[in-house]
Amino acid sequence: MRFLLHVATTVFLCIHMQVWGSPEEDRAVFLSTFSVNIPGVPVSQYIHGSMMLSEDALSQYNSIMDFPPFQGVIDSGQKIWVTPFKNGRTFADCFENRGINIAGKFPFYNEELKRVITFEMALNSCLEQNGERLMAYTDPETMGALSAYARSLSDGMLMDIEVVSKQATGKYELGKSLYFRRIGQYNLACASCHLTNGGRYFRDELLSPAIGQAVHFPVFRGGERLYTLQMRYQRCMEAVGAVPFESGSEALNNLEYFHSYLSNGLPLQSAVYRR
Numbered sequence: 001m002r003f004l005l006h007v008a009t010t011v012f013l014c015i016h017m018q019v020w021g022s023p024e025e026d027r028a029v030f031l032s033t034f035s036v037n038i039p040g041v042p043v044s045q046y047i048h049g050s051m052m053l054s055e056d057a058l059s060q061y062n063s064i065m066d067f068p069p070f071q072g073v074i075d076s077g078q079k080i081w082v083t084p085f086k087n088g089r090t091f092a093d094c095f096e097n098r099g100i101n102i103a104g105k106f107p108f109y110n111e112e113l114k115r116v117i118t119f120e121m122a123l124n125s126c127l128e129q130n131g132e133r134l135m136a137y138t139d140p141e142t143m144g145a146l147s148a149y150a151r152s153l154s155d156g157m158l159m160d161i162e163v164v165s166k167q168a169t170g171k172y173e174l175g176k177s178l179y180f181r182r183i184g185q186y187n188l189a190c191a192s193c194h195l196t197n198g199g200r201y202f203r204d205e206l207l208s209p210a211i212g213q214a215v216h217f218p219v220f221r222g223g224e225r226l227y228t229l230q231m232r233y234q235r236c237m238e239a240v241g242a243v244p245f246e247s248g249s250e251a252l253n254n255l256e257y258f259h260s261y262l263s264n265g266l267p268l269q270s271a272v273y274r275r
């Protein structure tokens with residue numbers, strides 16, 4: 001908390017700019033901000049977030065990823081993925097291409113349901129269609145583990161979020177406005193840290209740029225605590241003294257839609273180590 005208090009009082013007195021444009025124009029604004037904050041660093045490195053400028057952090061990351069301490073969780077997710085439902089079908093039957101190389105299309109806007117569908121919602125909707133019990137979005141042992149394994153089937157796929165129709169753009173804009181809204185007792189927006197100051201050091205920590213964040217979830221913080229992307233959003237909301245929206249809520253789904261679009265073109269990698 002002391003960290004945040006200092007961030008709030010020292011770095012963010014400047015007012016950030018709200019971007020108003022098409023999704024591609026928005027992405028361009030983020031990219032040009034980061035090219036100033038972290039000159040000479042290729043966008044492909046942004047996927048490493050706060051580790052990108054530290055050789056030590058990256059080599060620690062690589063050695064942890066050689067033998068991930070959280071492998072058991074991914075294995076348990078695999079078990080959930082392959083174990084047949086009572087009707088004999090499995091998760092793979094619910095997805096295009098049996099779930100391989102598809103996660104980079106999520107979230108997407110579903111024109112019939114008129115809402116944004118996240119990957120985790122699609123997993124739950126598969127359970128529902130097959131008469132099985134739904135999983136809680138914040139349960140690391142069920143949804144978390146399943147998501148970690150199911151997303152790993154798309155490792156290497158490039159993020160490919162589409163915002164096409166007017167209705168889809170509406171949801172994207174709602175997500176964007178939440179990203180720029182100042183919240184909590186520290187009165188900070190996501191954009192205050194991960195746009196305006198993304199790629200800048202605060203003390204010994206680099207604030208990760210928004211681009212590249214969405215491609216590598218869930219993460220295992222400290223090598224053991226699983227966070228889905230929306231659980232990570234919730235931690236940042238709490239950190240600024242705001243009451244977080246629920247995982248799976250429309251507000252966080254729209255936020256994830258906007259936020260994931262920013263990472264278009266970057267390769268997915270599920271289940272990674274984070275500090």
Ligand code: HEC
Nearest residue numbers: 007049050188189190193206207208213232233236237274
């Ligand atoms: C006070 C500054 C601050 C604010 C405001 C803030 N965050 Fe963060 N966020 C951090 C810090 C510090 C970390 C951990 C270091 C890093 O990865 O940037 C982090 C990490 C993250 C990560 C994980 C990055 C990774 O690679 O593991 C995501 C995703 C994220 N924030 C999204 C958000 C969203 C969405 C919001 C708005 C709801 C938000 N943050 C608001 C400071 C902030």
